Amino acid sequence: MTQEAAPKLPILQLVGVRKTFNDFVAVEKIDLDVIEGEFLTIVGPSGSGKTTLLRMLAGMDQPSEGNITLHGERINEVPPNKRPTCLVFQSLALFPHKSVGDNIEFPLKVRGVDAKTRKARALELMRVVRLPESYHSKNVMKCSGGERQRVALARALAYDPEVLFFDEPLSAIDYKLKKVLEKELKDLHKETGKTFIYITHSLEEAMVMSDRIGVMRAGRLVQVGTPEQIYNHPVDRFVSEFVGEVNVIEVKKGEEGAPWRGIDVPGAFHVRPPEEDAEADHAFVVIRPEYLRFLGAGDTAQNSLKGMVYNEYSLGSRIQYQVRVGEKVMLVELSRSKALPIAADRSVTVGWDAADAITVRA
Amino acid sequence: MAQTSLSHPAAPVSLEAAPALPTKRDALLSLGARCSLPVIVLLAVGFVAPLIAIFAYSFAKPRTFEVFRSFTLVNYAEIFNVNNTVWLSFLWSLGFAFATCALLAVIAYPIAYGLNRVFGKWSSLVSILFVFPLFVSENVRLYGWVLFFIKNGVLDGTLKMLGFEGGPQVLYQPPMILAGMLYVYLPFMLFPMTLGLAMVPRDLIDAARDLGANRWQIWREVELPLAMPGILIGMLLTFVLGIGAVAEAKILGGQSVIVISHDIFIGALTLAVFSRLDLDRLLGRR
Numbered sequence: 001m002t003q004e005a006a007p008k009l010p011i012l013q014l015v016g017v018r019k020t021f022n023d024f025v026a027v028e029k030i031d032l033d034v035i036e037g038e039f040l041t042i043v044g045p046s047g048s049g050k051t052t053l054l055r056m057l058a059g060m061d062q063p064s065e066g067n068i069t070l071h072g073e074r075i076n077e078v079p080p081n082k083r084p085t086c087l088v089f090q091s092l093a094l095f096p097h098k099s100v101g102d103n104i105e106f107p108l109k110v111r112g113v114d115a116k117t118r119k120a121r122a123l124e125l126m127r128v129v130r131l132p133e134s135y136h137s138k139n140v141m142k143c144s145g146g147e148r149q150r151v152a153l154a155r156a157l158a159y160d161p162e163v164l165f166f167d168e169p170l171s172a173i174d175y176k177l178k179k180v181l182e183k184e185l186k187d188l189h190k191e192t193g194k195t196f197i198y199i200t201h202s203l204e205e206a207m208v209m210s211d212r213i214g215v216m217r218a219g220r221l222v223q224v225g226t227p228e229q230i231y232n233h234p235v236d237r238f239v240s241e242f243v244g245e246v247n248v249i250e251v252k253k254g255e256e257g258a259p260w261r262g263i264d265v266p267g268a269f270h271v272r273p274p275e276e277d278a279e280a281d282h283a284f285v286v287i288r289p290e291y292l293r294f295l296g297a298g299d300t301a302q303n304s305l306k307g308m309v310y311n312e313y314s315l316g317s318r319i320q321y322q323v324r325v326g327e328k329v330m331l332v333e334l335s336r337s338k339a340l341p342i343a344a345d346r347s348v349t350v351g352w353d354a355a356d357a358i359t360v361r362a
Numbered sequence: 363m364a365q366t367s368l369s370h371p372a373a374p375v376s377l378e379a380a381p382a383l384p385t386k387r388d389a390l391l392s393l394g395a396r397c398s399l400p401v402i403v404l405l406a407v408g409f410v411a412p413l414i415a416i417f418a419y420s421f422a423k424p425r426t427f428e429v430f431r432s433f434t435l436v437n438y439a440e441i442f443n444v445n446n447t448v449w450l451s452f453l454w455s456l457g458f459a460f461a462t463c464a465l466l467a468v469i470a471y472p473i474a475y476g477l478n479r480v481f482g483k484w485s486s487l488v489s490i491l492f493v494f495p496l497f498v499s500e501n502v503r504l505y506g507w508v509l510f511f512i513k514n515g516v517l518d519g520t521l522k523m524l525g526f527e528g529g530p531q532v533l534y535q536p537p538m539i540l541a542g543m544l545y546v547y548l549p550f551m552l553f554p555m556t557l558g559l560a561m562v563p564r565d566l567i568d569a570a571r572d573l574g575a576n577r578w579q580i581w582r583e584v585e586l587p588l589a590m591p592g593i594l595i596g597m598l599l600t601f602v603l604g605i606g607a608v609a610e611a612k613i614l615g616g617q618s619v620i621v622i623s624h625d626i627f628i629g630a631l632t633l634a635v636f637s638r639l640d641l642d643r644l645l646g647r648r
Contacts, residue, residue: 060568080572093569097587106583107573159573 011036011195012057012163016066019052026052028219029066034163034197039189041198041206043242044216050199051090053216054165057197058087070163086161090168092152094140100126100151101136107159125154128191130184146177153185157192166198170205182208203243207231215239233275236360240286247289247330250362253281260285265328270302270354274361282362289320289333291356294340294348301351305330309346323350458536459604462543463597466551469544470596474555489556492549500546507542508533547603551596558592559585 012034019027027049034040044050055061056068059080067074075083086107095103102109104125105118113121123133129150135143140151149169156164166185170178186209189196200206206213207227214224215238223235234240237248250263251271260271260283274280295304307325314320319339321332330350334340342348391399415429423432424440477485495503510516517529532538562585570580586593 058572060572080568081574081576085572087569087572089565089569091563091565093563093565095566095570095584106570106575110570110573110575110579110583155573 009036010034011071012197013069013072014057014066015069017053017056017063017068018065019049019056019061020064025219027056027063030221032214032221032224034195035212037193037195038211039186039196039198039209040212040214041200041210042214042216042221043200043203043206045201045242048216049219050216051167054087054167054197054199057163058085058165059083060087084160084162085165086156086159086163087165087167088152088156088169090171092148092169094148094151094155096141098140099136100131100138100140100143103140103151104154104158106155121158122154125157126150128157128188129154145173146181149173149181153188161194163195163197166196168200171200171202178205185209203230215242232358234286234358234360235276237284237286237362240284240358240360245289245331247287247292249285249287249328251283251285253283265305265325267303267305272354272357272359274359277361280361283359284362286358286360287352287356289331290318292330292332292350292352293334294321294332295351296340299351302353303357304349304351306347306349309342309348312342321348323348325350454536455605458540458543459601461540462547462604463551463601465540465544466548466600467555467593467597470548470551470555471593473552474559477552477556478559492552496549503546504542507545511538543604547600550599550603554592554596554599555589556592558589558595561592562588 010033012032014030014032014034017027017030017032018025030053042050042053052061056063059075059078059082062076068076070083070085080087095106098106101119101122104122105113108118108121119136122136126133126135131147131150131154135147140148143151152169170181173181182205185196185198189209198206198209203213203215207230210227212224213227213230215222215230217238223230223239225233230239231243234243240246241248249265249269251260251269252263254261254268259268261268269285271283271285274283293299293301295301305325307323307330309321310324311322312319313322315333318333318335321334323330323332332350418429420437421433421435422428422430422437423434424436426432473488477488481488508515511529511531511533512518513528513531514522515529518531522528566584566588567580570584575583
């Protein structure tokens with residue numbers, strides 16, 4: 001059950017998909033090809049339309065405009081019970097009156113599979129999701145949060161869908177267990193070879209698990225790419241800020257040949273022009289905290305700013321400094337081993353090279 | 363991405379809520395027992411005392427108040443007399459109660475479903491229309507029916523005035539009694555049922571559908587079992603009320619013996635039903 005190196009085809013295609021509720025546009029003209037067998041994560045803040053998008057893919061809502069095709073066939077109006085797709089709900093939607101086994105066997109039962117075959121399959125799936133066999137008759141409401149996740153997952157797998165949808169199933173799980181389940185989910189994706197479409201508001205979650213990430217904002221799919229592309233080449237300020245804490249400086253191009261000038265921070269800067277629009281004369285420079293450094297005597301950098309450290313936080317192996325530069329607060333993150341003693345007056349010079357920053361158009 | 367250490371607010375406050383030290387009184391009665399004791403005593407006295415009184419009366423001479431002063435088994439002999447109509451009345455009231463209960467379940471379910479899922483903002487108006495008649499005494503409403511259907515009453519009289527043959531004579535017949543019971547007890551089935559259906563999360567219906575279930579399977583496997591607590595309470599209410607309803611009629615007819623046996627019967631029935639139901643589950647504390 002390893003992934004074949006065969007050419008990957010789009011299994012699901014969205015063309016101009018739009019969803020409105022009365023006057024409210026929840027999802028705006030989305031075009032997207034989902035490749036067979038990939039782990040695609042849609043990320044966005046709450047209210048960005050990602051759940052609506054998922055509900056349309058699962059068949060619980062119909063698009064107002066546009067087409068959704070599965071293997072090239074239009075499935076806009078096909079009801080959820082007739083689609084080879086299955087959704088793991090945010091609430092998990094386990095049947096509280098049924099045992100773990102009956103929950104997992106539900107899709108088989110409604111399909112008319114006999115009891116013996118059902119039980120065998122349920123036990124098999126429980127092994128896959130690492131639930132002990134003795135849980136088959138356990139009341140599902142007596143299971144812990146992590147165990148319930150596994151039951152929901154096994155139940156979805158019992159349906160044997162081609163595409164599995166996940167609607168933020170890990171949002172209510174504590175950090176440590178979440179890390180374990182993320183890893184298991186990724187392993188499961190590899191083992192089953194099925195297409196996974198995952199929705200979350202946490203880019204961190206997306207980064208860990210996905211082959212590709214789509215970032216949504218206000219109903220639009222702003223960027224789709226590999227985690228590396230999203231992290232290192234965000235298309236705009238929104239995506240760059242979504243990826244994590246960043247420093248953003250607004251800049252305008254100076255006169256012919258002159259360097260760029262800061263708008264919210266005074267000074268002239270070496271700036272690489274935005275990737276998508278080399279001619280832009282108004283842009284945001286995005287610098288991740290770990291790419292900023294303190295300049296001691298004799299250190300040089302292409303760009304530098306003078307400021308005052310007014311706070312520092314321990315992030316475990318790293319330390320984050322909050323540096324006030326004029327009206328602005330810049331974040332600098334250094335590994336603990338490289339931390340410098342701050343001068344008595346707490347004044348510092350923060351520096352970076354143009355190559356360490358990302359420029360996105362305004 | 364790197365905020366993890368910030369998102370751990372320390373919560374030492376909860377340490378203060380450690381369990382109180384046990385005292386001598388706790389060994390005798392828990393707080394719960396002490397607080398519920400007055401209610402338990404009141405209910406027990408209210409429930410048991412009349413039963414004892416009735417038991418005592420059962421050995422007294424018929425149509426006297428000679429409790430504890432006379433002893434006779436005439437009353438018991440009377441009950442087991444084959445010619446006694448008590449058993450027939452009993453069967454009638456049981457039959458009416460069962461019929462009311464079953465028919466109301468069928469009638470109220472679609473309405474309850476509508477109130478939850480279909481009527482939308484109209485459901486509050488519909489609920490109010492169901493609640494409103496409850497403010498008028500049951501006897502007054504039933505008397506209204508009598509005025510409507512009685513010979514030369516609203517229906518009959520109007521039809522005659524218009525030159526028709528006159529309305530159907532439906533009063534004082536079993537179907538009419540059943541219709542009256544359905545009318546009076548509908549809210550007692552409808553509202554617990556609506557509450558029961560409201561307790562079925564929308565997600566579960568969606569999930570069942572997503573997992574391949576058709577409408578019938580969703581209803582049988584998910585909706586009905588989860589709404590069952592509400593449906594059962596509704597059925598219990600209407601059944602108990604239904605049996606008592608015929609009893610009231612019998613009170614007016616002067617056969618007080620039947621009422622007594624009903625009371626015993628209802629008590630036993632309630633005990634039997636509730637001993638089999640997990641009340642915690644019924645009240646949604648699954």
